[in-house]
Amino acid sequence: MSLSVLMDSSSTILLHPSIEPRDETGSVLFDPSKLQKQSSLPSEFIWPCGDLVHTQEELNEPLIDLGGFIKGDEEATAHAVDLVKTACSKHGFFQVTNHGVDSNLIQAAYQEIDAVFKLPLNKKLGFQRKPGGFSGYSAAHADRFSAKLPWKETFSFGYQGLNSDPSVVHYFSSALGEDFEHTGWIYQKYCEKMRELSLVIFELLAISLGIDRLHYRKFFEDGNSIMRCNYYPPCNNSGLTLGTGPHSDPTSLTILHQDQVGGLEVFINNKWYAVRPRQDAFVINIGDTFMALCNGRYKSCLHRAVVNKERERRSLVYFVCPKEDKIVRPPQDLMCRSGGPRVYPDFTWSDLLDFTQNHYRADVATLQSFFPWLLSSNPTSNF
Numbered sequence: 001m002s003l004s005v006l007m008d009s010s011s012t013i014l015l016h017p018s019i020e021p022r023d024e025t026g027s028v029l030f031d032p033s034k035l036q037k038q039s040s041l042p043s044e045f046i047w048p049c050g051d052l053v054h055t056q057e058e059l060n061e062p063l064i065d066l067g068g069f070i071k072g073d074e075e076a077t078a079h080a081v082d083l084v085k086t087a088c089s090k091h092g093f094f095q096v097t098n099h100g101v102d103s104n105l106i107q108a109a110y111q112e113i114d115a116v117f118k119l120p121l122n123k124k125l126g127f128q129r130k131p132g133g134f135s136g137y138s139a140a141h142a143d144r145f146s147a148k149l150p151w152k153e154t155f156s157f158g159y160q161g162l163n164s165d166p167s168v169v170h171y172f173s174s175a176l177g178e179d180f181e182h183t184g185w186i187y188q189k190y191c192e193k194m195r196e197l198s199l200v201i202f203e204l205l206a207i208s209l210g211i212d213r214l215h216y217r218k219f220f221e222d223g224n225s226i227m228r229c230n231y232y233p234p235c236n237n238s239g240l241t242l243g244t245g246p247h248s249d250p251t252s253l254t255i256l257h258q259d260q261v262g263g264l265e266v267f268i269n270n271k272w273y274a275v276r277p278r279q280d281a282f283v284i285n286i287g288d289t290f291m292a293l294c295n296g297r298y299k300s301c302l303h304r305a306v307v308n309k310e311r312e313r314r315s316l317v318y319f320v321c322p323k324e325d326k327i328v329r330p331p332q333d334l335m336c337r338s339g340g341p342r343v344y345p346d347f348t349w350s351d352l353l354d355f356t357q358n359h360y361r362a363d364v365a366t367l368q369s370f371f372p373w374l375l376s377s378n379p380t381s382n383f
């Protein structure tokens with residue numbers, strides 16, 4: 001059995017996917033239905049104290065109403081641009097309302113994914129994420145990591161979006177069976193609306209950066225994005241573990257909807273702030289790849305998810321990614337305007353995704369760790 005070692009920034013030895021940690025009965029380590037009843041938390045789920053600093057403070061940032069911008073109202077556009085510029089320059093996090101996504105579709109997405117996570121564990125392991133891949137089910141990433149396991153189950157799949165081929169429906173039917181074809185249609189529709197919303201936001205970001213308002217829309221319109229559904233079971237020892245550890249998303253733009261339980265927190269000015277759930281709002285955060293696409297003008301947002309002692313929590317997360325082989329570099333007119341030097345070397349999303357899936361666990365220092373790895377494996381990189 002091959003055993004290659006993965007490292008993260010704290011040089012925690014992470015086991016290669018070929019190792020499937022199991023308990024004494026041989027079952028997968030993270031079986032929520034069993035673990036929830038245990039009084040003690042397996043050590044693999046206990047996180048370092050530094051990551052567990054608790055917060056009571058709630059974030060108090062303005063909501064950005066997209067309604068006027070979508071209609072082309074100049075005054076509303078100017079106001080939205082101003083809010084986006086301030087938020088993204090400081091921390092890379094904002095929330096949008098009047099986004100054009102029907103609340104019934106959002107509720108249907110939660111109802112449908114609840115049925116997936118409620119399946120018996122052996123059924124879910126039937127469509128488990130394959131080593132090195134992205135799509136499928138994961139129980140606490142226990143097949144990828146051996147420490148700091150996140151207290152969550154995830155279900156992820158890809159979305160292309162061009163010529164609206166029903167790739168999501170096909171994935172659900174083939175991976176989960178014909179009983180889940182309807183779930184596939186709901187998520188096909190959901191991803192189509194996420195793609196539409198992401199292109200609106202890229203236009204707003206381009207305007208706020210003072211460049212051609214269609215630049216990023218064109219860059220991402222043939223992108224391959226990722227949809228991830230997170231399910232966080234309640235945890236008796238919620239103060240010792242995390243649902244998702246501190247990180248910035250390596251992707252470009254994240255469009256997240258959380259249910260009404262709460263648990264998302266963002267790190268701003270050296271403090272954690274809870275993000276109050278809003279049924280009518282989407283959370284938007286800048287990812288590492290977009291930070292490189294704007295030469296560091298906007299910040300990739302640091303965030304985490306805490307878990308709840310009594311209540312289960314879900315979040316629906318759409319990660320926008322460019323086409324794998326496109327060169328990630330800031331546009332010329334942004335470089336001319338800002339005048340400063342390039343902050344990051346050229347790279348492709350394919351390289352960064354490979355890095356996070358096969359060589360490094362994404363955390364708060366992913367990009368800083370990525371470039372030395374990239375340059376060592378591609379010495380001729382343009383920088």
Ligand SMILES: C=C1C[C@]23C[C@H]1CC[C@H]2[C@]1(C)CCC[C@@](C)(C(=O)O)[C@H]1[C@@H]3C(=O)O
Nearest residue numbers: 150244245247249250251319356361362363
């Ligand atoms: C490209 C990605 C890797 C992760 C999913 C997307 C964007 C966020 C990344 C992640 C959530 C950051 C925290 C660690 C991680 C392992 C997780 O907890 O799921 C990351 C995702 C992943 O590698 O599956």
Ligand SMILES: O=C(O)CCC(=O)C(=O)O
Nearest residue numbers: 230244258264305315317
């Ligand atoms: O569940 C949440 O609120 C955050 C999840 C997250 O950050 C992620 O999946 O990248």
Ligand SMILES: [Fe+2]
Nearest residue numbers: 247248249303
């Ligand atoms: Fe995230």
